[in-house]
Amino acid sequence: EIVMTQSPGTLSVSPGERATLSCRASQSVSNNLAWYQQKPGQAPRLLIYDASTRATGIPARFSGSGSGTDFTLTISSLQSEDFAVYYCQQYNNWPLTFGGGTKVEIK
Amino acid sequence: EVQLVESGGGLVQPGGSLRLSCAASGFTFSPFAMTWVRQAPGKGLEWVSAIVGSSRTTYYADSVKGRFTISRDNSKNTLYLQMNSLRAEDTALYYCAKDRIYWGSSWQFDSWGQGTLVTVSS
Numbered sequence: 001e002i003v004m005t006q007s008p009g010t011l012s013v014s015p016g017e018r019a020t021l022s023c024r025a026s027q028s029v030s031n032n033l034a035w036y037q038q039k040p041g042q043a044p045r046l047l048i049y050d051a052s053t054r055a056t057g058i059p060a061r062f063s064g065s066g067s068g069t070d071f072t073l074t075i076s077s078l079q080s081e082d083f084a085v086y087y088c089q090q091y092n093n094w095p096l097t098f099g100g101g102t103k104v105e106i107k
Numbered sequence: 108e109v110q111l112v113e114s115g116g117g118l119v120q121p122g123g124s125l126r127l128s129c130a131a132s133g134f135t136f137s138p139f140a141m142t143w144v145r146q147a148p149g150k151g152l153e154w155v156s157a158i159v160g161s162s163r164t165t166y167y168a169d170s171v172k173g174r175f176t177i178s179r180d181n182s183k184n185t186l187y188l189q190m191n192s193l194r195a196e197d198t199a200l201y202y203c204a205k206d207r208i209y210w211g212s213s214w215q216f217d218s219w220g221q222g223t224l225v226t227v228s229s
Binding site: 032043044056091094098100101 | 142144151152153154157166167168169202204207213214215216217219220221222
């Protein structure tokens with residue numbers, strides 16, 4: 001099983017600032033990586049797939065990069081609605097696996 | 108508008124069974140792979156099971172293999188999860204989710220239901 005490790009666990013950021021979230025795979029997943037956003041009491045929402053492609057309707061301030069084992073989600077200028085938990089998910093191998101999440105909170 | 112509505116959750120004793128359903132609407136159901144993902148209270152996401160559109164291929168997490176069975180009825184636009192031999196550690200909110208691509212399987216999930224809560228306790 002591929003283990004996905006996200007860091008940091010919590011990120012404190014001021015509105016308007018940049019947030020950089022990390023996801024590391026225990027072995028290469030090529031670019032088969034997705035990012036999801038989850039707000040309290042809501043279902044996850046797909047943000048990024050294939051490591052760097054924004055899903056339909058996702059604002060341009062969200063960007064993904066990386067390949068192999070190291071990936072980054074960047075939110076260029078945090079808006080109030082972006083404070084949430086973010087998960088990475090690999091789909092290169094079975095079983096599918098999620099990272100433990102990074103909570104982005106207001107500083 | 109895509110809608111996924113889960114049902115069937117509830118309180119069950121250890122060793123018991125439940126059958127979850129996910130009613131899909133707003134899109135052509137049969138071509139899309141589907142999945143179940145769960146989230147224990149206050150915890151992260153855990154993938155549980157997936158099924159391709161034709162039902163010919165299914166996948167399971169090791170933690171549920173042999174106990175859970177995923178299936179679908181394309182004539183009823185409904186996804187199912189039969190859960191047997193339930194354990195306390197199966198307690199979670201169970202989400203169904205739709206694959207992003209038509210006639211294939213990307214294993215990226217672009218629409219999710221609101222979840223149904225399963226509690227396993229005596």
